[in-house]
Amino acid sequence: MDLATVNALSYEDFVDAFGNVVEKCPLVAAAVWSKRPFATLTALEAALGEFIDALPPSGILRCHPDLAGRDLRDGTLTRESSEEQAAAGMDALGSEEASRMSRLNEEYKARFGFPFVICARMNDKAAVLRQLSERRGNVREVEVTRGIEEVKKICRLRLHTLVLTDAPKL
């Protein structure tokens, strides 16, 4: 849809459309609806980002599933997350890769109290495993900040699949 359509949506249709731009946090879209009209897609993205920053970061991160974890195995991922994890090859790990991913995820969660969050669409399988391995050695504050940066990247890409950009691509 285009931005004029977005700005004309009722809160119900807005939350239906944008309720999962931040994983399992329809509250974000529900709150940001009050800020319409949005002059540009960038303005909508900024409003979402500002609201994300006002929420407790570890709470937002804990609403995210593990990569190649229980929800993927059980088929209980959100549609968006399912597509993103598939794009990074998380649904087709070899048994050794799957074990390694599982072990690193558990280590990461035990250390930080929230899951490893990364924008899967911007990374392939090797990059995800490498970053997970590296990032689990960070201090907590760094990972909180980094996790939220990744949430915003995920949000941005989800948004761009829903709203036409302001300027036509050349």
Added chain:
Amino acid sequence: MDLATVNALSYEDFVDAFGNVVEKCPLVAAAVWSKRPFATLTALEAALGEFIDALPPSGILRCHPDLAGRDLRDGTLTRESSEEQAAAGMDALGSEEASRMSRLNEEYKARFGFPFVICARMNDKAAVLRQLSERRGNVREVEVTRGIEEVKKICRLRLHTLVLTDAPKL
């Protein structure tokens, strides 16, 4: 489960168990997990209430479905909301009652920009219709406050179906 079990839950199991004590806001449980251990069920309830108060109220309210609305007709209510709406008879309105409810819901939403929220388990069909009719005449600030009070009542009852109370009932 008892409180010792609650306090021993991983964030994942905690969010699985309590993720919908505030409708479609797993963020609330996800954030409050950081505050464990909870000395009493009242302390858990207070932590949830405190976090609810820190969020934009209209955002929380907009995550709630209409009573006897589209989600009920489409079968897309959350399990908790479905049971609560049934308890208040919302799934068995006569055609005239259903029309009236639908009209009042639309008026309420057009006036306030969020849905009419009421703890359905504490009201029967007649009380819901009466309160909806009365409350739609309030000023917005009153309804924001009142709606959040109802969110907390709903939260409390959902919590009490999940956690054993501290003291045995006599």
